[in-house]
Amino acid sequence: MNDELKIFRGDDFVISKNIVIHQPTLNEICDYGDKEYFHMITTLTSVGSDLKWQLDDMGIDYTIIDDFELFYKLLIKMFSAEQTKIIFGDLDLTKFELYTNTKNDELCLVQEIYDGNGKCDYITIDKFTYIIITDYLRKVHGFKKNEQLPANESTKRILIEDDRENSLLNKNQESHSYLLNLISTMINSEGFKYNHEKVWDMKINSFMDSVKRISKIKNADLLLQSGYSGYGINLKDIDKKQLDWYGELD
Secondary structure, three states: OOOHHHHHHOOOEEEEOOEEEOOOEHHHHHHHOHHHHHHHHHHHOOOHHHOHHHHHHOOOOOOOOOHHHHHHHHHOOOOOHHHHHHHHOOOOHHHOEEEEEOOOOEEEEEEEEEOOOOOEEEEEEOHHHHHHHHHHHHHHHOOOOOOOOOOOHHHHHHHHHHHHHHHHHHHOOOOOOOOHHHHHHHHOOOOOOOOOOOHHHOEHHHHHHHHHHHHHHHHHHHHHHHHHHOOOOOHHHOOHHHHOOOOOOO
């Protein structure tokens, strides 16, 4: 399973001998293109709730489709080996084919590979492996799985149309770098130990962790200063988690 400390250290994640996920640095992401990079990551980790109107246009109920089913039907072949190389190395996701595991009758993705001697081996991504991969990618980048589900059919239709409208409104808007403002803010923030030259060597998880941790520390400081000033908030009314520098990050 995913080891949070190793993720923070920036280790590559070995799932099997043929599936190794690389955690890139800010420098690698910048060279790749951060807009394209985060589009790929968010797409590969998408679930039905992220693609409400797109699935609806295809006649698929986003509240019913299984996450793994969405992955093997639509997502896995969306990016070439060159596009996914930054995280998956030489693994080519487009070459996986869907099979049924005769041992348990469950669907899985299989790819044949051959070594220099012509010996055949198989790479398999079953539902459990898929969960491990997507969980790792979300943790590395500080993403949360979208588990929003509507209470009823009318709410579902409203959510679908809202998503469709937002997508159309944003379609022609100029896109901007995801990381630029974060990096600019951090290198100019007290408590961040990396300057403009050194920040690029940070692994993406440690950087995103720093963004959240320094924000948490500053928020706790402001709350404590206000509470102890005698003229601000009442600390008894504040969730203790907001005052804990060492606490879990949202």
